Amino acid sequence: MGKTFMPSFKNLDELRQHQLNGLQWTVNHAYRGSSHYREKLAAAGVRSTDIRTLDDIRNLPFTTTDDLRKGYPFPLLAVPESQVVRIHASSGTTDRRKIIGYTQKDIDDWVHFFARCYEMAGLTASDRVQIAVGYGIWTAGVGFQLGCEKFGAMALPVGPGNIDMQCQFLVDLQSTAMCCTASMGLLMAEEMKRRNLKDKIALKKMIFGSERSSDAMRARIKDLLGLEDMFDIPGMTELYGPGTGLDCFKHEGIHYWADYYILEILDPETLEPVSPGEIGEMVVTTLRKEAAPLIRYRTRDLTRVIEQPCSCGNILPMHDRIQGRSDDMIIFRGVNIYPGQIDEVLSPISDAGCEYQVHLTRRDDGKEYMTIRLECCDGLDPSQKPELALEQRCKTLLVVDDDPGIRMLCSKVLDSFEVTHATDGLEALSL
Ligand code: ZN
Numbered sequence: 001m002g003k004t005f006m007p008s009f010k011n012l013d014e015l016r017q018h019q020l021n022g023l024q025w026t027v028n029h030a031y032r033g034s035s036h037y038r039e040k041l042a043a044a045g046v047r048s049t050d051i052r053t054l055d056d057i058r059n060l061p062f063t064t065t066d067d068l069r070k071g072y073p074f075p076l077l078a079v080p081e082s083q084v085v086r087i088h089a090s091s092g093t094t095d096r097r098k099i100i101g102y103t104q105k106d107i108d109d110w111v112h113f114f115a116r117c118y119e120m121a122g123l124t125a126s127d128r129v130q131i132a133v134g135y136g137i138w139t140a141g142v143g144f145q146l147g148c149e150k151f152g153a154m155a156l157p158v159g160p161g162n163i164d165m166q167c168q169f170l171v172d173l174q175s176t177a178m179c180c181t182a183s184m185g186l187l188m189a190e191e192m193k194r195r196n197l198k199d200k201i202a203l204k205k206m207i208f209g210s211e212r213s214s215d216a217m218r219a220r221i222k223d224l225l226g227l228e229d230m231f232d233i234p235g236m237t238e239l240y241g242p243g244t245g246l247d248c249f250k251h252e253g254i255h256y257w258a259d260y261y262i263l264e265i266l267d268p269e270t271l272e273p274v275s276p277g278e279i280g281e282m283v284v285t286t287l288r289k290e291a292a293p294l295i296r297y298r299t300r301d302l303t304r305v306i307e308q309p310c311s312c313g314n315i316l317p318m319h320d321r322i323q324g325r326s327d328d329m330i331i332f333r334g335v336n337i338y339p340g341q342i343d344e345v346l347s348p349i350s351d352a353g354c355e356y357q358v359h360l361t362r363r364d365d366g367k368e369y370m371t372i373r374l375e376c377c378d379g380l381d382p383s384q385k386p387e388l389a390l391e392q393r394c395k396t397l398l399v400v401d402d403d404p405g406i407r408m409l410c411s412k413v414l415d416s417f418e419v420t421h422a423t424d425g426l427e428a429l430s431l
Pocket of ligand 1: 247248249250251255310311312313314
């Protein structure tokens with residue numbers, strides 16, 4: 001195609017200089033344009049002239065969902081309302097939706113880096129992209145579509161659901177790529193099998209947004225549809241929308257667009273940076289967002305930075321898949337545990353569709369107990385004693401390999417396996 005949507009930086013120093021310029025611009029812009037930010041920055045005693053290095057970001061105050069609620073319906077607005085050309089809202093479960101305004105430049109920036117996602121996924125102008133995500137007030141549909149058009153591929157904006165039409169388009173229009181949630185992907189894969197259409201379609205790639213998916217689930221989708229590749233696309237309405245990164249064909253992590261935002265990974269309890277490579281909360285600061293700039297916005301999403309550069313050669317840094325929400329974090333024996341880690345523990349023995357529950361209890365002895373109840377799936381062979389593998393993986397997760405005071409108790413209970421992790425050698429299982 002010739003045209004590229006990748007940044008022109010040759011090395012990380014150039015990227016960091018770009019980030020510093022963007023950070024200074026954002027703080028200045030937010031201070032001048034938003035009374036809300038002005039008050040917060042003044043309270044923190046920081047001006048844009050105080051930002052001399054990227055490390056100075058740590059002197060800036062955090063922005064939270066509370067700040068978005070306070071400014072409803074135009075939170076964080078840092079430009080005159082007449083410059084807002086569009087709004088989108090998040091599908092928040094809280095009382096009030098988060099509404100975010102966009103200037104034309106914000107839209108253009110978003111569309112540009114969304115086109116980059118398709119480039120990263122290895123699509124070309126010959127690809128036909130079936131977009132099966134929500135449209136309207138949600139950021140998803142329009143982002144996928146405008147990014148696709150900007151990239152130069154053919155957009156098929158079918159929208160979510162409507163399985164009959166999805167199947168018809170996959171066959172009649174020979175879509176080569178499909179954008180949807182992973183659960184929709186699984187549904188489509190099973191429909192293709194049920195309708196015996198696998199040999200009649202040309203689908204090569206799927207791009208999954210907005211929810212976590214297990215490796216087992218992805219493997220099943222890939223197998224059922226005979227896909228070449230699948231990609232994860234992260235994103236949230238506050239930060240433009242979906243398309244803020246993508247894993248490349250090497251799948252060593254999700255490249256994120258560090259030329260548009262700075263990503264910090266902080267301990268959600270202490271709000272200090274985690275050790276390199278450890279899981280923490282994603283905190284984002286935009287570098288050129290006009291209508292609703294974000295300064296250290298606490299996303300509540302959990303992930304880790306991938307330290308080593310990607311073998312694909314692209315210098316854009318990477319974070320891991322989203323590991324869940326910081327609200328779902330468990331502190332067990334002083335160790336932070338996240339839903340995504342439990343997924344990893346269970347993935348070798350569980351199949352797509354497996355459900356699990358984590359029970360945390362403190363018993364009369366004052367000690368904490370963790371019980372993982374895993375629903376048995378088809379294909380799980382009890383005689384293989386899968387709970388033993390689970391036990392070892394739980395110990396690794398909890399970094400208790402060498403602790404003689406730790407014992408893992410397992411048993412098969414009715415139709416579910418139960419693994420109890422006790423802090424000492426109690427013999428009983430809690431049922
Ligand atoms: Zn890569």
